[in-house]
Amino acid sequence: MTTAKQALTAHWKIWLALAAVAACSAWGGTALAAEAAAPSAIPDWAWPIVLFLITMTLGILAVMGGLGGAVLFVPIASSIFPSIHMDFIRGAGLMMALTGALAAGPGLIRQNLASLRLAIPVSLVASTTSILGAMIGLALPANLIQILLGVIILAMSMFMYFSRSSGEVSSDTKDPLALALGIKGEYQEDGKWHKWAPRNMITGLVLFSLIGLMAGMFGIGAGWANVPVLNVVMGVPLKISVATSYFLLAITDTSAAWVYINRGALLPYIVIPAVIGIMIGAKLGVKVLSRAKPAMIKKVVITLLLLAGARALLKGLGI
Amino acid sequence: MSQKEQQEKKVSGEAPPANAGNSVAIQEMNQRFAWLEKAGEIIGFWGIIAAFILYVTGLVKPYIPISDMIHSWGLSVDEFVAKTNSFTGWSWAPRMFYSDYLSMAGLAFLSSVVIFAYAGLIPLLLKHKDKKYLGLVLAQLFIFILAASGILEVE
Numbered sequence: 001m002t003t004a005k006q007a008l009t010a011h012w013k014i015w016l017a018l019a020a021v022a023a024c025s026a027w028g029g030t031a032l033a034a035e036a037a038a039p040s041a042i043p044d045w046a047w048p049i050v051l052f053l054i055t056m057t058l059g060i061l062a063v064m065g066g067l068g069g070a071v072l073f074v075p076i077a078s079s080i081f082p083s084i085h086m087d088f089i090r091g092a093g094l095m096m097a098l099t100g101a102l103a104a105g106p107g108l109i110r111q112n113l114a115s116l117r118l119a120i121p122v123s124l125v126a127s128t129t130s131i132l133g134a135m136i137g138l139a140l141p142a143n144l145i146q147i148l149l150g151v152i153i154l155a156m157s158m159f160m161y162f163s164r165s166s167g168e169v170s171s172d173t174k175d176p177l178a179l180a181l182g183i184k185g186e187y188q189e190d191g192k193w194h195k196w197a198p199r200n201m202i203t204g205l206v207l208f209s210l211i212g213l214m215a216g217m218f219g220i221g222a223g224w225a226n227v228p229v230l231n232v233v234m235g236v237p238l239k240i241s242v243a244t245s246y247f248l249l250a251i252t253d254t255s256a257a258w259v260y261i262n263r264g265a266l267l268p269y270i271v272i273p274a275v276i277g278i279m280i281g282a283k284l285g286v287k288v289l290s291r292a293k294p295a296m297i298k299k300v301v302i303t304l305l306l307l308a309g310a311r312a313l314l315k316g317l318g319i
Numbered sequence: 320m321s322q323k324e325q326q327e328k329k330v331s332g333e334a335p336p337a338n339a340g341n342s343v344a345i346q347e348m349n350q351r352f353a354w355l356e357k358a359g360e361i362i363g364f365w366g367i368i369a370a371f372i373l374y375v376t377g378l379v380k381p382y383i384p385i386s387d388m389i390h391s392w393g394l395s396v397d398e399f400v401a402k403t404n405s406f407t408g409w410s411w412a413p414r415m416f417y418s419d420y421l422s423m424a425g426l427a428f429l430s431s432v433v434i435f436a437y438a439g440l441i442p443l444l445l446k447h448k449d450k451k452y453l454g455l456v457l458a459q460l461f462i463f464i465l466a467a468s469g470i471l472e473v474e
Binding site for chain 2: 044045047048082083084085087088095098099102103105106107109110112114116117120121123124127128131135138142180181250251254255256257258259261262263264265266267268269270271272273275276279
């Protein structure tokens with residue numbers, strides 16, 4: 001007798017077809033929304049309400065999909081609000097990622113889940129390159145940014161689809177940098193306490209320099225990239241990786257946000273309703289999460305990302 | 320409970336307290352950072368809401384009228400700044416009596432919360448004579464100040 005999982009695997013073609021239908025329907029809906037979002041279609045006073053409702057919905061979906069809201073907001077908002085330039089959408093995305101990290105960070109740090117000793121050297125590298133990324137992002141033409149964003153979002157959705165298990169945790173380390181900085185800790189799992197210490201510090205720092213560059217350039221929080229690098233490459237336990245990622249996001253996005261502020265790329269009329277919407281959405285998402293089926297939510301989020309990535313790519317190519 | 324007693328409990332398999340495995344210095348750093356971050360987040364969040372209410376209700380006049388802004392936000396940031404005569408760098412700061420720049424001040428505050436929290440770690444690192452992390456924190460503050468200063472420009 002086949003299990004439900006085997007049945008799902010066996011009928012992958014049906015699932016693929018269903019996903020395609022869903023994607024096409026959503027594509028049509030997005031296109032309609034894009035038309036509706038023309039400046040004349042939405043009264044001036046209604047923009048904050050529209051932005052608030054959309055970001056709140058994205059906040060719910062993002063939490064259920066294990067993502068920050070900005071990574072959904074930037075590609076989706078740039079598709080459905082073609083009248084807003086990418087510079088301002090990316091600025092709003094960065095502030096959304098930053099405030100989300102500020103809201104979640106203190107609790108995780110207080111519980112000693114986030115490792116400041118690990119995060120401080122890593123964030124120094126990531127925040128430096130995020131400034132560079134923000135400067136490059138604001139200097140490049142919008143269509144090139146759209147193409148690159150599309151490619152990254154598509155790659156990310158593939159990564160989410162294929163990522164299954166967590167990495168192997170290293171309990172001891174011979175990494176000279178980790179030893180020199182005294183980076184280690186303990187975490188609780190299955191009622192027992194386990195030691196951890198990071199490995200591959202140099203590789204991790206190189207990867208975080210790329211993550212910082214990307215976060216600044218596209219205005220997306222990079223939690224989806226932080227966690228696998230910490231967990232799989234550096235051998236940090238998953239729960240410590242997730243908590244430390246929030247700390248890293250706050251540092252990386254702070255540096256990049258200032259580049260956007262100084263260039264005049266933050267419009268409070270867009271940013272503030274988006275920030276409030278994503279925070280309320282995230283709180284609602286946490287409540288819904290306990291009743292939702294994680295596998296189904298993951299599929300919805302991956303479909304949304306595929307759609308948003310493809311749309312950003314095509315828009316960048318002028319198709 | 321002494322460290323030795325905690326260690327014995329750990330060996331016996333009984334769960335130690337939540338702060339086990341972290342030295343006093345790290346616990347102090349975590350608590351200080353978390354407190355400063357939380358306080359800043361609360362002040363900043365309610366601050367932007369208050370400023371935004373003044374902005375959208377028109378109780379305080381904005382520098383760029385909302386309809387002008389909406390009809391210009393399709394331009395790139397440089398074109399937008401040129402068309403609306405808006406301010407870049409820190410030149411908006413003396414104009415916080417306009418509601419849009421007051422809202423911007425709230426966003427700038429939120430973008431500074433982590434900088435304050437980092438600065439708050441310095442006395443602890445000095446107290447515990449942790450020179451390596453003191454150097455890293457000072458380097459990070461230098462990066463923050465560089466980003467916030469507006470010195471870095473792209474043409």
